[in-house]
Amino acid sequence: MNSVAFVVIAILTLAAALAAASLQKLIHAALCFAAAFVGVAAFYFLLGAEFVGLVQVFVYVGAVAVLIVFTILLTRRDAERERGFHWSGALIALAIFAGLLWAIVRTSGLSVAAPWIAPLTVRQIGEALMTDYVWPLQCLGLVLTAALIGALVLVMEEKG
Amino acid sequence: MNPTLQLFLIISAALFCIGLLAALSRRHAIFILIGIEMMLAAAGLNFIAFWRFAPQPAPPTGVMVTVFAIAIAAAEAAVGLALVITVYRHYRTTNVDQIDQLKG
Incomplete structure (x- = not known):
């Protein structure tokens, strides 16, 4: 596994996911959602699960993203942009991320290299x-x- | 240096929490669905990572679980978006704060 590819894919995926979660315009968020899922599919390719990566691209980028865009267009009159944002949700997400990070870092035996795989x-x-x-x-x-x-x-x- | 299992788990945790952020803090129903899809994808990434780093030869259980999870997530997205359209027809809004008729 290539560490340069890992870093590039990780940055692209997380940036696209953050944009999808925080952009004001719904249609932009939907496109960033598709980009984030292409990144997840790239992770699957990197991990040697090519079939799952292809399924991910077909199902999410091909079907679910189109469904979301159509739903946005059908419910458009409501709000081109929506403003409500609950900061308590951000706090809860941050707290859970801190907890997960603590658990992952504390667990021993996770820093193994990938074995050779057929x-x-x-x-x-x-x-x-x-x-x-x-x-x-x-x-x-x-x-x-x-x-x-x-x-x-x-x-x-x-x-x- | 090659990426270790730990790094994949951290990326997956970050993706999960971004999905949680979208599901909890946005008020638009479609954003909540997008957040749920992201959390499911993070879980799938974990399954694949654990399958890849398991002692070999390992049965492809993680791959199978992820394929099934993707299929179920697609079904969930279809029904969820249909619900969004139905709710929009009744209430003329997709803001979940204004859809509160069932509130006790």
């Missing part, structure tokens, strides 16, 4: 999905179908 092929993932994970896969299909139908029912116009 590349994880899509064939292996597919075989695992069809053998060990076949029931979770079926349940996930059911959940996705139910979510799709539920979303359609929710946004359908009520007819008198």
